[in-house]
Structures are given as C-alpha cells and as structure tokens.
Amino acid sequence: MGRATDRRSVLRIDLDAAADGRARVRRQDTLAVEEPLEIRVGPAGPGRRKPLAVTMRTPGDDLDLAIGFLLTEGLIRSAEDVHTAQLCAGAETPNTYNVVDVVLAPGVPEPTTDPARNFYTTSSCGVCGKASIDAVRTRSRFAVRDDTLAVTTATLAALPDRLRAAQRAFDRTGGLHAAGLFTAGGELLVLREDVGRHNAVDKVIGWAVREHRLPLAGHVLLVSGRASFELTQKAWMAGVPLLAAVSAPSSLATDLAEEAGMTLVGFLRGQTMNVYAGAHRIVSEEAVRTA
Structure with a gap:
C-alpha cells in the first residue's frame, strides 16, 4: 500500500540564523505524497472494467475515494450498486497499488464513454474535461431542502479546531486538505485528508456510502479550504444539508446551495462566519434555550 507521507532531503535557509553561521542547513523534511489513482468500472467478467477516471491523490482510503467519486458523479446510488471494489497493482508499476477495480452490481448501467465527460482530476482542481456547466450539474435524489437540521453558532465555531486537531498528516507535512463529517452537536464522525480537497x-x-449512512441528513460537512461548486455538488449528492468552509465560497457554489436548499457557510474562523445560503439552519444558543 502507498504511504501518505514521504521524506526528502532539503536545504533549510534561515536568514535570522545567519549571525550564528546556520543560515543554510541540510535536513530531512516530510512531504505529502501525491500519486495517480486510476478508477476502473464495469460489470463482472475478465477484462470488462474500463478506465473511467484518473485522479491525483494522497494514498490511503482509496476504496472510499473511488466509491465516493462514483456516488457524487451520479454513477451509483448506494452501496448496493457496487458488487465488489478492490485495490490493485498497476501493470507498469507492480509494487504500487494505484488502481481501484469496481465491479458494478447486476443491472447497474455502465458509465457512459462520451469524450465530453472524460474524467481527469488533479490535486488543485476538481473534475476537468466536462463540456459545460450543464454536464457537471448532477441533480441529487435527496430532498435536502426539507432537512430540519439546526446547528448553533457556538457549535459551528468550534468545528475548525476539532477538524485541525484530528489532522495527523497535516501536522507532519503542512500540505494536505481535510474534510470532516460532524453531527449537529459537533461530534466528529470521520475525517479524511488528501492533497486534493475534492478527494x-x-x-x-465513500465512507458514508460503505457504512450505509446515506442520505447524510442532519449532518455538517466541513472542509479546510474554500467551498467550490464541485464540493457543494458533492455534498448535495450525499444529502448533506450544511456545508461549511474555513475559506471563501464561489458564486456558483452559492447559487447551487440556494437551488438545492442547502446551508452554505464560509470564512468559518474563530468566532465569525458568513452564511451565504440557508441561514435558517444556523441558530443562536439563546434560541435553543428558549425553544
């Protein structure tokens, strides 16, 4: 299996230490690993799975990544749509496990091979190569607008610190994004790190799919970076009513959140936050006490 981190020799330059003769020092540094993962999908039978996507990711939780990708792209609807999913060694690099082979359950349609929807993802962007906004706007089957989730401002304000405290790989590398799923009361259920925020x-x-937790009604999804259109769409596809980000959302993410009936929170830092859509789900502590 691949490692999430690796060690490299670097030249450390510290101008403040120049007076002591230690301005340039050779030392070991820990880096986040970035490697390609190919997702192959198809029905049962030898050689019947075809490459669907290649994503640049940090190794680890690769089955969750593949299943989550298929769900958020509208290619599967639940765990029952997947017969098997296994991590395989690539033909060109047999000592690395950079292929996930997904066998669809009987009756599940194979993904289309329209070149306009060829998937190639990088760690800096989401899905690339789709022909238009219409092609990427995949509608969710979950009625997020009807979700009665209510989260206090104090609970929301505490989530970034809880997310950060659980980021073990970030502590060693400083180079990974994180996503965390929380209950309405602020309990962290699962955290995943990757060089790509979308991954x-x-x-x-994908974890939630395999745990049969969909839809994620009554939950909060927190991301460590910005809230893009794609991340908002992924949250909607999983039935998440509230997406929060420590950085800014985009205009298209805000439009999609309003269309879906989601709550979108940005700049969640310290004791402040901006609510861009669905403000009715954000309540004060006083409102809870008097309810």
Missing part, C-alpha cells in the same frame, strides 16, 4: 470530500462520502 478528501469523496473519501468522506
């Missing part, structure tokens, strides 16, 4: 979200959602 971290897919890993969380």
Whole structure:
C-alpha cells in the first residue's frame, strides 16, 4: 500500500540564523505524497472494467475515494450498486497499488464513454474535461431542502479546531486538505485528508456510502479550504444539508446551495462566519434555550 507521507532531503535557509553561521542547513523534511489513482468500472467478467477516471491523490482510503467519486458523479446510488471494489497493482508499476477495480452490481448501467465527460482530476482542481456547466450539474435524489437540521453558532465555531486537531498528516507535512463529517452537536464522525480537497470530500462520502449512512441528513460537512461548486455538488449528492468552509465560497457554489436548499457557510474562523445560503439552519444558543 502507498504511504501518505514521504521524506526528502532539503536545504533549510534561515536568514535570522545567519549571525550564528546556520543560515543554510541540510535536513530531512516530510512531504505529502501525491500519486495517480486510476478508477476502473464495469460489470463482472475478465477484462470488462474500463478506465473511467484518473485522479491525483494522497494514498490511503482509496476504496472510499473511488466509491465516493462514483456516488457524487451520479454513477451509483448506494452501496448496493457496487458488487465488489478492490485495490490493485498497476501493470507498469507492480509494487504500487494505484488502481481501484469496481465491479458494478447486476443491472447497474455502465458509465457512459462520451469524450465530453472524460474524467481527469488533479490535486488543485476538481473534475476537468466536462463540456459545460450543464454536464457537471448532477441533480441529487435527496430532498435536502426539507432537512430540519439546526446547528448553533457556538457549535459551528468550534468545528475548525476539532477538524485541525484530528489532522495527523497535516501536522507532519503542512500540505494536505481535510474534510470532516460532524453531527449537529459537533461530534466528529470521520475525517479524511488528501492533497486534493475534492478527494478528501469523496473519501468522506465513500465512507458514508460503505457504512450505509446515506442520505447524510442532519449532518455538517466541513472542509479546510474554500467551498467550490464541485464540493457543494458533492455534498448535495450525499444529502448533506450544511456545508461549511474555513475559506471563501464561489458564486456558483452559492447559487447551487440556494437551488438545492442547502446551508452554505464560509470564512468559518474563530468566532465569525458568513452564511451565504440557508441561514435558517444556523441558530443562536439563546434560541435553543428558549425553544
């Protein structure tokens, strides 16, 4: 199995230490690993799975990543749509496990091979190669608008610190995004890290699929970076009513959240936050006490 971190020799330059003759020092540094993962999908039978996507990811929780990707792209609906999923060694690099082979359950349609929907993802962007906004706007089957989740402002404000405290790989590398799934009361259920923020979200959602937890009604999804259109769509596809980010959302993410009836929170830092959509789910402590 691949490792999430690796060690490299670096030249450390510290201008403040120049007076002591230690301005340039050779030392070991820990880096986040970035490797390609190919997702192959198809029915049972030798050689019947075809490459669907290649994503640049941090090794670890690769089955969750693949299943979450298939769910958020609308290619499967539940865990029952997957017969088997296994991590395999690539033909060109037999000592690395960079292929996930997904066998669909009988009756589940195979993914289309339309070149306009060829998937190639990088750690810096989400799904690339789709022809238009219409092609990526996949509608969820969950009625998120009807979700009665209510979260206090104090609970929300505490989530970034809880997420950060659980980021073990980030502590060693400083180079990984995180996504965490929380209850309405602020309990962290699962956290995943990856060089790609979209991969971290897919890993969380894939975990939820395999745990038969969909839809994720009454839950909060927190991401360590910004809230893009794609992350909002992924949250909607999993039935998440509230997406929060420590950084900014995009205009299209806000539009999609309003369309879906989701709550979208950005700049969740310290004791402040901006609510861009679905403000009715954010309540004060006083409102809870008097309810």
